[in-house]
Amino acid sequence: MAPEAEEREIILEARNLRKEFGGLVAVDDVSIQIRARTLHSIIGPNGAGKTTLFNLLSGTMPPTRGSVFFKGRDITHLPPHRIAHLGLGRTFQITNIFPNLTVLENVRLGAQAMGRHNLRLLTHSDKYTQYLDQAEQVIAQVGLRGREHMLAANLPHGDKRKLELGIMLAGNFEVLLLDEPTAGMSSEQVPALLEIIHNILTSGNRTIVLVEHRMDMVMSISDFITVMHQGRVLAEGTPREIASNELVQSAYLGALYGDLTAQAEK
Amino acid sequence: MASQSKSPKRFAALDSLLQGLKRSRGSLLVLAVLILFPFVFARITGTSVNEGPAKYWQGQFIAVFIMAIFAMSYDLLLGYTGILTFGHAAFFGGGAYTMALFLTHVAPRFVKTYRVSLPGGLDVTEPSAFLLAILLVVVVSLVLGLLFSIVSVRVKGVYFAIITLAMAEAIHILSKATDFVKWTGADEGLHGVPVPAWINPTQYRLRFYFIALAFAVVMYWLARRIVNSPTGRIFVALRENESRARMIGYNPALYRTIAFVVSALIAGLAGALFSVWTVSATPSMTSAVTTVNALIMTILGGMGTLVGPMLGAAVLEFFGQFLYQWFGARWPLVFGIIFIVLVMFLPYGIVGTWRLRSAQWKRRWSLRKQRAAAQE
Ligand SMILES: Nc1ncnc2c1ncn2[C@@H]1O[C@H](COP(=O)(O)OP(=O)(O)O)[C@@H](O)[C@H]1O
Ligand SMILES: [Mg+2]
Numbered sequence: 172m173a174p175e176a177e178e179r180e181i182i183l184e185a186r187n188l189r190k191e192f193g194g195l196v197a198v199d200d201v202s203i204q205i206r207a208r209t210l211h212s213i214i215g216p217n218g219a220g221k222t223t224l225f226n227l228l229s230g231t232m233p234p235t236r237g238s239v240f241f242k243g244r245d246i247t248h249l250p251p252h253r254i255a256h257l258g259l260g261r262t263f264q265i266t267n268i269f270p271n272l273t274v275l276e277n278v279r280l281g282a283q284a285m286g287r288h289n290l291r292l293l294t295h296s297d298k299y300t301q302y303l304d305q306a307e308q309v310i311a312q313v314g315l316r317g318r319e320h321m322l323a324a325n326l327p328h329g330d331k332r333k334l335e336l337g338i339m340l341a342g343n344f345e346v347l348l349l350d351e352p353t354a355g356m357s358s359e360q361v362p363a364l365l366e367i368i369h370n371i372l373t374s375g376n377r378t379i380v381l382v383e384h385r386m387d388m389v390m391s392i393s394d395f396i397t398v399m400h401q402g403r404v405l406a407e408g409t410p411r412e413i414a415s416n417e418l419v420q421s422a423y424l425g426a427l428y429g430d431l432t433a434q435a436e437k
Numbered sequence: 438m439a440s441q442s443k444s445p446k447r448f449a450a451l452d453s454l455l456q457g458l459k460r461s462r463g464s465l466l467v468l469a470v471l472i473l474f475p476f477v478f479a480r481i482t483g484t485s486v487n488e489g490p491a492k493y494w495q496g497q498f499i500a501v502f503i504m505a506i507f508a509m510s511y512d513l514l515l516g517y518t519g520i521l522t523f524g525h526a527a528f529f530g531g532g533a534y535t536m537a538l539f540l541t542h543v544a545p546r547f548v549k550t551y552r553v554s555l556p557g558g559l560d561v562t563e564p565s566a567f568l569l570a571i572l573l574v575v576v577v578s579l580v581l582g583l584l585f586s587i588v589s590v591r592v593k594g595v596y597f598a599i600i601t602l603a604m605a606e607a608i609h610i611l612s613k614a615t616d617f618v619k620w621t622g623a624d625e626g627l628h629g630v631p632v633p634a635w636i637n638p639t640q641y642r643l644r645f646y647f648i649a650l651a652f653a654v655v656m657y658w659l660a661r662r663i664v665n666s667p668t669g670r671i672f673v674a675l676r677e678n679e680s681r682a683r684m685i686g687y688n689p690a691l692y693r694t695i696a697f698v699v700s701a702l703i704a705g706l707a708g709a710l711f712s713v714w715t716v717s718a719t720p721s722m723t724s725a726v727t728t729v730n731a732l733i734m735t736i737l738g739g740m741g742t743l744v745g746p747m748l749g750a751a752v753l754e755f756f757g758q759f760l761y762q763w764f765g766a767r768w769p770l771v772f773g774i775i776f777i778v779l780v781m782f783l784p785y786g787i788v789g790t791w792r793l794r795s796a797q798w799k800r801r802w803s804l805r806k807q808r809a810a811a812q813e
Contacts, residue, residue, distance in 0.1 A: 212788075229684065255686035267684075269677035280674050284686040288667045296667045342685050 518675030530723025578705025739786030
C-alpha cells in the first residue's frame, strides 16, 4: 500500500447516490471518495449493490438520486461514451468483449476509441499503426501474446477476462472500475491477474476501483476498502482498519471470510 | 517488413500498389471476365455484340450489377453494423422515383428555360440536368438515411425493424397514392421516362452495360474502403457488442447514423440507376418485396461480407430466370424451398461458409503436413 495515499486528491466521488428498481433499493444513499492513483476495493456479499454502484458511476444507468463527480466535474447525466472520453472506464462482472473479432482487433478498438481518427471513412485502419502498436504492447502486458489472431470467443475463460482488461488498458483510462475481474477463474489463474492489476497501478498514472470477492487478494493489494451491505456503506478505511472493525467483523465478514486480521498483517 | 525498408523509397508507392493488386486479384479477375463477357459471348454465339442474345444477356447482367449493389448496401447495415431493417426499399425506391420524377417533370423544363455551356462554347445543358438529378438523388437518400437513423436512436431490435417496415410502407403508399397520379402515375408508375439519349438502355445497351459495371465497381470499392476504415471497424464493434463499444467511448448513435447514411446513399443511387435502366419508376420498387429481395440475397451470399450479397444477387436473378422457365409464375414457391434447404446447409451463406470451411481445411492441411514432418 502506498504510504501517502491518504493525502492524494479525490478523482472520483459519489454523493448520496440512490438507485431504486421498482420497490427495491439497490443503492441507498452511498457517498464514496476515490483518491487518485490508489487501489480502492469495494466488498460486500452478493446483492449488496456493488455492480449497481458501478453502473451509476460509469453512466450505464442513471441514479434515482444523487450525483457523481469525476475530476471535479459533475458527470451524473453524461452518456457513457462521454464519460469514457473523460477517462473513466469499466469492466463488467460478466465478460464483455467483441466475440467474433480477433484479440488484436478487440484491443485495437480500445486504442482507436481514444484517438482522433474515428471519422476516417476512406483510409485503411491498418494505416494508423499507432493503435496497432499500442494494442500489441497492451496484449503483452496482459499476457496474451501469441494469441493475437485468435477469435475472442475461442479464448479460454481466464484469457477473456484478461482481454477485457486489455481493451480497457488500451483506452488509457485514468480510472478503471473493475467488476470482479477474477470471476469464474480457477485459483491458479488468479495470481497472474493480480500481478497484471498490480502492474497497471504501479506503471501508470492509474486509479483502480475493484470489486472482488477474494479477501486475501483484497487485503493485500488495496489502499482503501469500502464495505457495502444491503445497498449501504457499512464501513470504510484501510485494510487494517477494516479487518479490525468490530462492526464489520460481527455483522458478517467474520462468518464469511474468517479471521481477516491475520491476512491484513501479511 | 525488413525487405520493405531496404527497398528505395521511391518504389514504396509502386510496391504498395502491387501489393494492393495482389490482394484484390480475385476481384480483378472477376472484373476482367465481366469486361470481356459481351465480346466473348458474341464471338462464341457468332452474333453481333449489339443485338440478339448478346444484347439480352447484357441486360440480364445490368440488372444483376444494380441489384448486387443494392444488396451490398443492405449488408452494410445488417451484416456489418448489426442493424435489422425492413425499410431498405424506401432508399431504393426513393432514388428511383427521384430520378424518374425529375427526368419526367423537371428536366424538360430545365432544358427549355436554361442554357448551360462550357467556356469553350460547348452546350452542356442536358448533362447538367442529369447531373442535377443525381445530386437530388444524393440529397434525398441522405435525408431518408438520416430519418431512419433518428428512429434507430430511440427504438431497438425487432421493434425498430417493424417501424422501418412501417416507414417504408408509408413511402410505398405515397408512391401509389391516386392523389398524385398526375405526377407519379399512381399504381401504374412512371413509364417511358425520358432518359438522356446517350445513356438510352435500348439504343446503347453495351454502353449501359459498362456504365452499370463501372457503377458497381465504384460502389464496391467505396464500400470496401469504408468497412476497412476506422469508422467501418466501429460499425463491426457495434454489431458485436454495443454496450462494450459505448463503454470504451464510441457513441453508437453517431456511427449508426453514418452507417445508415452511407447505406441509404448507395441504395438510392442503385435505385436511380435502376429507374434509368428500366426507364420507369413503379410502386414495386418501394414495396416490401424489394427489401425482402435484398435480405434474401444477403443471407444467400453471406452476411457480413461485401462479395456475398453481390453473389447472392447474381444467384437470385439467374436462378430465378432458370426456375421461371420451368415453373412459370410459381417459381418463387420452388425457390423458397430451395432457399430453406440452402440456409440449412450453408448457414453463413455461400461466401461466409466458403471462408469458414477453407480456413478449416487450410488449418487441417497444415496440421497434417506438420505431423508428417514430425514423423520423418
Ligand atoms: N437491472 C436491475 N433490475 C432490477 N433489479 C436489479 C437490477 N440490477 C440489480 N438489481 C438488484 O439490485 C440488488 C443489487 O444487485 P448488484 O448491484 O448486482 O449487487 P452486487 O454486485 O453487490 O452483487 C440485487 O438485489 C439485485 O437483484
Ligand atoms: Mg455484482
